Amino acid sequence: MATFGKYFLIVWTILFFNFFMETQAPPSCDHGWTRTPNGEACVKMYIRPPKAWHSARRACRDEGGDLVTIFDETKSNFVRDILAVNNTTTAWIGFHVILTEERWHWLDEDGTPNYTNWRYGYPDEDFWDPMVRAEECAIAAWVNGLGAPWINYVCFVTYPYICEKPLPSKCQWNDTVCLNIHETYDGWKCLKGRDGVARIVWPETYPPGSSGPIISGYALPILRSEKRRRDLQ
Template sequence: MVFTVHLYLMLIPVFIQVVRGCPNGWTEYGDSCYMAFFDTQDWSAASTTCHEKNSYLAEVGDEQENGFLTRLVSTHQSHESYWLGGNDIFVEGDWRWEESHLVMNYTNWRHGQPDNHHNHNDDCLQAQFTGYTFMWSDVPCTANRNYICEASRGNWIQLG
């Protein structure tokens, strides 16, 4: 009986979390939870931090999701840049999402981007919040940026 009560008490927060959706601080959109982080890091460190939180750098599938991310960060800061999960690290010009490994079918590149500026290995995707939308550009992965993590539905209860 005592074991049953303890097990029941341990499962209540998990059940509540599943029913409620995203954990505190994360915002739900579609089948994912998102959180913007403002401790600037290089792309690799930001990706690692997301993975430590059972998530990954955000992957943007369409214009509506890009608009959602714009609204997500608009309440925090303006004219800031954020890492997203895209890169062309392995093959120049072959932009893929890090987590899914899929080719980026939707993009919102700034005019003239991506440009691999003067062959400086601009291999990572940043989205700059302009006050109205996210415009994308390729920049060196060693630059420090804010970042946005995304967690799929199956990882919601594990977010930290």
């Protein structure tokens, strides 16, 4: 009888959550920004006023992001399309050279890049000339039939630029899909699994400090603060 009662409780709980769970719409980019192919970030091209590379980077950081990074051909083609849509042939990207180490790297990468898309003949080796020693940065330059391969140029020249920032999300733990459970005592919130499947795991005992069952590997919290609930709406 005890076993029957246990399974009845599990089934009732699953039905309860299925009834009250409401899936939010996936996060979308801010107005004027375009979602990247992998769906994890948003980009926006700024044409006027054109800026030097460092000024462009500061402008992107003010928007909550940085200059765009390109790690594969899909992203490179995406940048090409951004240039075409904006009827522009050149834009700064987040690739530059560290003169003290004489190597190129992305803003968010320390090691040697796994993907490059230099235009034939680039990077121009003249910048290694000790008489030049100007800091060099990369430009995505649209070429008919060639996409948007990169060229290197001195960073103080002004060009349009492309910013990239994380996709806005209301979810905790940097997940991409949230669930709301309404009409409970305190308006519980929980996360959905990264594969889009909601799971309820009912252990013999809850984890230390938790307030309820586990959903997608996280303890389901009871939000007792009205302010906290509003913050999560």
